[in-house]
Amino acid sequence: MNFFFIIWFLSSLVFSQRFFVISDVHLDVHYNSSYDTSFHCHSTRHVESSYIPTPTNNSKIYGRLGCDSPKSLLKSALEEMRLIDPSPDFLVLLGDSVSHYAMHLLNNENEIDVNYNKYLVRQTIVDLTNLVEEFFPETQIIQAIGNNDGYERYQAPSGREGAEYLEFLYELWKPSAIEISGSFYDGGYYRSFTGSGYHILALNTNYLSSQSERKEESLEQLEWLRDEVEESDGDVIILLHIPPGFSMYDGGEQGWHEDYSKIFFDIVENNARKIKYILSGHRHLGSFKVIPNATVPFIVNPAISPIFFNNPSFRYFNESDYTDFIFNLYDEAPKWKKEYSFKEFFNLEGLDFIQAYLELESDDDLLEKFLSHSRGLSNVKTLSRDQLWTIETGGNHTEIPDTLRRVVLCSMKTFDQVHFNLCKNNENI
Numbered sequence: 092m093n094f095f096f097i098i099w100f101l102s103s104l105v106f107s108q109r110f111f112v113i114s115d116v117h118l119d120v121h122y123n124s125s126y127d128t129s130f131h132c133h134s135t136r137h138v139e140s141s142y143i144p145t146p147t148n149n150s151k152i153y154g155r156l157g158c159d160s161p162k163s164l165l166k167s168a169l170e171e172m173r174l175i176d177p178s179p180d181f182l183v184l185l186g187d188s189v190s191h192y193a194m195h196l197l198n199n200e201n202e203i204d205v206n207y208n209k210y211l212v213r214q215t216i217v218d219l220t221n222l223v224e225e226f227f228p229e230t231q232i233i234q235a236i237g238n239n240d241g242y243e244r245y246q247a248p249s250g251r252e253g254a255e256y257l258e259f260l261y262e263l264w265k266p267s268a269i270e271i272s273g274s275f276y277d278g279g280y281y282r283s284f285t286g287s288g289y290h291i292l293a294l295n296t297n298y299l300s301s302q303s304e305r306k307e308e309s310l311e312q313l314e315w316l317r318d319e320v321e322e323s324d325g326d327v328i329i330l331l332h333i334p335p336g337f338s339m340y341d342g343g344e345q346g347w348h349e350d351y352s353k354i355f356f357d358i359v360e361n362n363a364r365k366i367k368y369i370l371s372g373h374r375h376l377g378s379f380k381v382i383p384n385a386t387v388p389f390i391v392n393p394a395i396s397p398i399f400f401n402n403p404s405f406r407y408f409n410e411s412d413y414t415d416f417i418f419n420l421y422d423e424a425p426k427w428k429k430e431y432s433f434k435e436f437f438n439l440e441g442l443d444f445i446q447a448y449l450e451l452e453s454d455d456d457l458l459e460k461f462l463s464h465s466r467g468l469s470n471v472k473t474l475s476r477d478q479l480w481t482i483e484t485g486g487n488h489t490e491i492p493d494t495l496r497r498v499v500l501c502s503m504k505t506f507d508q509v510h511f512n513l514c515k516n517n518e519n520i
C-alpha cells in the first residue's frame with residue numbers, strides 16, 4: 092500500500108455511501124421473446140436484411156444471450172436492486188440506454204423512415220427513465236450520454252437537431268437529477284451535486300471518441316472539466332460512457348483520441364486527491380484501470396444487455412467496496428445472484444487497484460477467475476476456458492495464454508499506443 096492509497100482509504104472510511112451503477116441497458120423496445128439472434132430478437136425487418144424473420148418455439152422472456160435487453164429484464168434488475176437497497180444515496184446510469192438496432196428497424200409498412208427511428212431512440216430513453224424512476228421514486232438519478240443514445244453511433248447530434256435533442260434530455264432528466272448545470276446545452280456534459288455531497292461531473296464522451304472528429308468541442312469540454320475540478324473542494328466523481336484507453340477485445344481498440352486522453356489524465360493527475368472515482372461503462376464488462384501517475388480509482392462497470400454473451404449485471408457500491416449482481420441467462424430458469432465483491436475477491440482492505448492489478452499480473456488462475464466475474468460468468472458450468480477467452484478478447488484461443496493475456500493486462504494499465512505496444516511485447520514500461 093502506498094502513502095496516497097492510505098490517505099484515500101482513511102478518507103473513504105469517513106465518507107462512505109451507498110449507490111447503484113447501471114450501464115449499457117440497450118433497452119430494446121422491439122424485443123420479441125420468440126425470435127432468435129439471427130434477427131437480433133426482432134419480429135420486424137431491418138434495413139440490412141431482405142427476408143422476413145420467422146419465430147422460434149424457444150421463447151426467452153427475460154432476455155436472450157446475443158440480443159439487447161427486453162423491458163422485462165430491466166424491470167427484473169430494478170426489482171432486485173430495490174430488494175438490495177430501496178433507498179440508496181443516489182443511482183447512476185452510464186449511458187447506452189438505447190438498443191444497438193433502434194436506427195435500423197423498418198416501420199410497420201416495412202419502410203425506412205428515419206423520423207420513426209429517431210422517435211424510437213427518444214421513446215427508449217423516456218421508457219427507461221420512467222421505469223427507473225418508478226422503482227426509485229425518492230432517489231436522485233444521474234445519467235450520462237452513451238454512443239448509442241443519439242441518432243448515429245458515436246455521434247452527438249449537431250446543429251438545430253442537436254439543440255432539440257439536448258433540450259429533450261434536459262427536460263427528461265432534470266426532475267430526478269435535481270441539478271444539471273447550464274453546460275449541458277453546450278454538449279450534453281454537466282455538473283450535479285448529490286444530496287449526499289458528491290460533486291458529479293458527467294462527460295459526453297461521444298465527442299472524445301476515436302470514432303468521431305469534433306476537435307473544437309472536445310477541447311472545450313475538457314477545459315470545462317479542468318475548471319470544474321480545479322475549483323472543486325473535492326469528492327468529485329467523473330462519469331464517462333466510453334473510457335479512454337484500450338479495450339480487451341480484438342487486440343485492443345483505442346476508446347478516445349490520444350490527445351484527449353493526455354489532457355484528461357493531466358487533469359486527473361494534477362487533482363488526484365479531489366477525485367473519488369472515475370466511473371465508465373461501454374465495454375460490457377466490470378473491470379478497472381490503473382492510472383499511471385495517480386491513485387484514483389478508475390472503475391469500468393458491467394452491462395445489463397447480454398449482447399456480447401455476458402450475463403446481465405449491475406453494481407452496488409457500499410462501505411468502500413462494490414458488489415456485482417448477475418442474472419444467469421445460461422440457465423433455463425435464470426435468477427439474480429451475487430457475482431462477487433471486490434474486497435472479498437482480492438482479499439484487500441479497500442479498492443486498492445494497484446495491488447489488485449499486481450495480483451492479476453502474477454497469477455494466471457486469478458486472472459481467469461477475474462475475467463469470468465467481469466462478464467458475470469463464474470456460475471456458468473457449461474462454458475469452457477477457451478469460450479471464456481473468446482468472449483473476453485474475441486481472439487483466437489489457440490493462442491492463449493500469452494498474447495491474449497498481455498492484451499487483457501495491458502488494456503488495464505496503458506492509455507497510448509506506444510506504451511500499449513511496449514506492454515504487449517512484455518517490455519518494461
Ligand SMILES: *[C@@H]1O[C@H](CO)[C@@H](O)[C@H](O)[C@H]1NC(C)=O
Nearest residue numbers: 121122123124125126134146
Ligand atoms: C412477437 O412475435 C409473435 C410471433 O410472430 C407475434 O405474434 C407477437 O405479436 C409478437 N410480439 C410483439 C410484442 O411484438
Ligand SMILES: *[C@@H]1O[C@H](CO)[C@@H](O)[C@H](O)[C@H]1NC(C)=O
Nearest residue numbers: 125126127146147148149150
Ligand atoms: C419446435 O417445435 C417442434 C415441434 O414440437 C420441434 O420439432 C422443433 O425441434 C422445435 N424447434 C426448436 C427450435 O425448439
Ligand SMILES: *[C@@H]1O[C@H](CO)[C@@H](O)[C@H](O)[C@H]1NC(C)=O
Nearest residue numbers: 353356357360382383384506
Ligand atoms: C507519468 O509521470 C512521468 C514522470 O513525471 C511522465 O514521464 C509520464 O509521462 C507520466 N505519464 C502519464 C501517462 O502522464
Ligand SMILES: *[C@@H]1O[C@H](CO)[C@@H](O)[C@H](O)[C@H]1NC(C)=O
Nearest residue numbers: 175407408409410412414432
Ligand atoms: C454491502 O453490500 C453487500 C451486497 O448487498 C452486502 O453483502 C454487504 O454486507 C454490504 N456491506 C455493508 C458493510 O453493509
Ligand SMILES: *[C@@H]1O[C@H](CO)[C@@H](O)[C@H](O)[C@H]1NC(C)=O
Nearest residue numbers: 481485486487488489490491
Ligand atoms: C484459429 O486458429 C486456428 C489455427 O491457426 C485456425 O484453424 C482457426 O480457423 C482460427 N479460428 C478463428 C476463429 O480465427
